[in-house]
Amino acid sequence: MDKKARLFAAAYAFSQEEATHFLLPGKEVTIEGAQELLSSLLRQCDGYRTIEDIVTSTSKETGYEETDIWELVDELLVRQILIEATRYYLLFHVASANPMPFWHNLSEEQVLGMVTKGEYFLEQSCGSRPTSLEQLLARRESVREFTGEFLSQEEIERLAWAIYGKAVTFGTVPSGGALYPLRLFVLTPSQEQGRWNCFQARAEGLAPTGTITHETLVHGFLNDANLLEGIGAVYVLACDFLQTTQKYANRGYRYALLEAGHAAQNAYLWCAEQGIGVVEIGGFNDKALSDLLLLSYPREAPLTTLLVGRRKL
Ligand SMILES: Cc1cc2nc3c(=O)[nH]c(=O)nc-3n(C[C@H](O)[C@H](O)[C@H](O)COP(=O)(O)O)c2cc1C
Numbered sequence: 001m002d003k004k005a006r007l008f009a010a011a012y013a014f015s016q017e018e019a020t021h022f023l024l025p026g027k028e029v030t031i032e033g034a035q036e037l038l039s040s041l042l043r044q045c046d047g048y049r050t051i052e053d054i055v056t057s058t059s060k061e062t063g064y065e066e067t068d069i070w071e072l073v074d075e076l077l078v079r080q081i082l083i084e085a086t087r088y089y090l091l092f093h094v095a096s097a098n099p100m101p102f103w104h105n106l107s108e109e110q111v112l113g114m115v116t117k118g119e120y121f122l123e124q125s126c127g128s129r130p131t132s133l134e135q136l137l138a139r140r141e142s143v144r145e146f147t148g149e150f151l152s153q154e155e156i157e158r159l160a161w162a163i164y165g166k167a168v169t170f171g172t173v174p175s176g177g178a179l180y181p182l183r184l185f186v187l188t189p190s191q192e193q194g195r196w197n198c199f200q201a202r203a204e205g206l207a208p209t210g211t212i213t214h215e216t217l218v219h220g221f222l223n224d225a226n227l228l229e230g231i232g233a234v235y236v237l238a239c240d241f242l243q244t245t246q247k248y249a250n251r252g253y254r255y256a257l258l259e260a261g262h263a264a265q266n267a268y269l270w271c272a273e274q275g276i277g278v279v280e281i282g283g284f285n286d287k288a289l290s291d292l293l294l295l296s297y298p299r300e301a302p303l304t305t306l307l308v309g310r311r312k313l
Contacts, residue, residue: 001073001077003052005084005085006050006051007044007047007054007083007085008082009042010080010091011024015035034072037062038072041072044058045082047085051073090298097286097298133269136272142280146310147309147312148230148309149232151188151276151310155276159235159276160235172263173259173263174259175259176259177255179243179247180243181259182237182256182259182303184200185198185235186200186235187236188233188234192211195212196213209293210294217292221283221289224283227281230309231307231309235306236304237302238300238302238303241253241301261304264280267308276308277310278306279306281304281306284305
């Protein structure tokens with residue numbers, strides 16, 4: 001454990017009889033005994049003080065051995081009652097995962113009423129002939145009906161490059177601090193019925209990482225089998241959060257999301273140019289998708305996905 005790390009108490013605590021109870025999202029954790037020690041320790045975990053400093057002063061205040069307090073800190077960290085302040089983003093990431101622990105109960109009518117009327121969209125200037133990029137931008141759209149035809153290997157690879165490939169200086173997208181924390185995964189239908197091939201994008205190409213069943217993939221998309229009907233490839237943009245938060249701490253989390261958005265837009269533009277259908281899907285099961293990609297969730301986690309295929313005309 002980094003002794004200089006700063007600790008933040010993330011759970012509300014209250015004492016009852018001989019135990020301390022902690023309220024965490026959707027669950028209660030109870031620790032028997034050591035109430036005076038817990039109370040002294042937790043009061044100091046404001047996110048600004050280092051573990052080293054907290055342990056020393058708790059020992060002075062309560063008379064407990066420092067080694068015992070280190071052990072308790074360890075346990076509280078494992079139980080997520082304490083968190084390292086620079087990893088605060090993980091709380092939000094988990095609280096916003098699917099299946100959602102907290103959600104709005106909305107009727108279909110309410111949802112429809114929320115769709116934008118477009119009052120903040122700028123009309124395309126019709127002064128001069130639109131450039132090729134402007135034409136692509138104007139044609140960009142989500143497609144939800146696919147024919148089931150395979151995409152060629154070349155199409156799959158070229159799209160992977162457009163999403164998160166190497167450009168002249170760094171990548172096809174900008175990245176805060178040039179840290180490039182995203183990992184691109186591609187899943188394609190296998191020749192073997194009912195299975196998908198998984199690949200991870202690496203400098204040398206798309207490296208096979210194994211195969212999964214169609215049911216496993218459907219589970220990754222919240223059991224919405226219709227979503228995957230006729231799809232030719234699934235692209236998943238995942239993030240190694242440590243790579244960005246080691247520099248930017250919690251703000252690195254925002255940068256990762258923004259970077260994934262850049263990459264997703266590249267997919268939309270490439271597909272618009274090629275006449276291929278694409279839809280971005282944020283409605284996936286975070287843990288299930290992580291598991292099938294062999295990610296160490298939540299340190300590594302999927303941020304967004306793109307379903308791609310030949311569009312039904
Ligand atoms: C971050 C993000 C998440 C999205 N997630 C979903 C999704 O889970 N399901 C879906 O059908 N569409 C999803 N979409 C696609 C939007 O519904 C679509 O972009 C929107 O309706 C506008 O339509 P257009 O892209 O054709 O202009 C998502 C788009 C974005 C940017």
